[in-house]
Amino acid sequence: MQQFSLKQLVKTVLKLWYIPLILALVGGFLSQRYAEKKYEPAYTAKTTVLVKQKHENSNHLQQQVDGELSLMGTYRDLINSNKVMTKVHKKLQQVKSYNGSVVDLKKKVTVETSSDSLMMHIQTTERSKQLAVKQANTIATVFKKQITTVSETSQVTLMTKAHIKSVSASEFSGKKAILYGVILGGVIGIFLELIIGGLLKRK
Secondary structure: OOOOOHHHHHHHHHHOOHHHHHHHHHHHHHHHHHHHHHOOOOEEEEEEEEEEEOOOOHHHHHHHHHHHHHOHHHHHHHHOOHHHHHHHHHHHOOOOOOOOOHHHHHHOEEEEEOOOOOEEEEEEEEOOHHHHHHHHHHHHHHHHHHHHHOOOOEEEEEEEOOOHHHOEEOOOOOHHHHHHHHHHHHHHHHHHHHHHHHHHHHO
């Protein structure tokens, strides 16, 4: 079996340095192309709702607004609760392409609020545009009915429904694929370099 001393190993690597470099570049390119071909984008749909008092009083409007603002965190928790998600899940089961659980549904939902706004943005992410839209709108509908369990004087107004045209798709990032390809190509290149070095030494 051909053995290399550390000095010979370094000498061989330096002499044939271009082999691992070329294979690293090729590996990175091929890995990136393969990952891009297999990549499935995630689609995000957003529905916007407004929470306000059912009967607004102009004399106490600021107090009413402040009261609703103080409940925004509670409303957000309500949307993510089993009470709402179970009902949403039941409605989604009527869709043939849906086969997720309540736990899966919760992971795909994000509710955004601002400290000085009564608007709530309900976002859902799915591999299907249609399903993402269906989820976002269904959550808003169920929340609208369930808000009275928190505040009987509050109501939800649907401001913007999720639509197929407004769905955003995640962008492909091949950085990890390129990194893995470069490492693998480089390692293969070093082994090939040592094999070639051993053959040259025998001659």
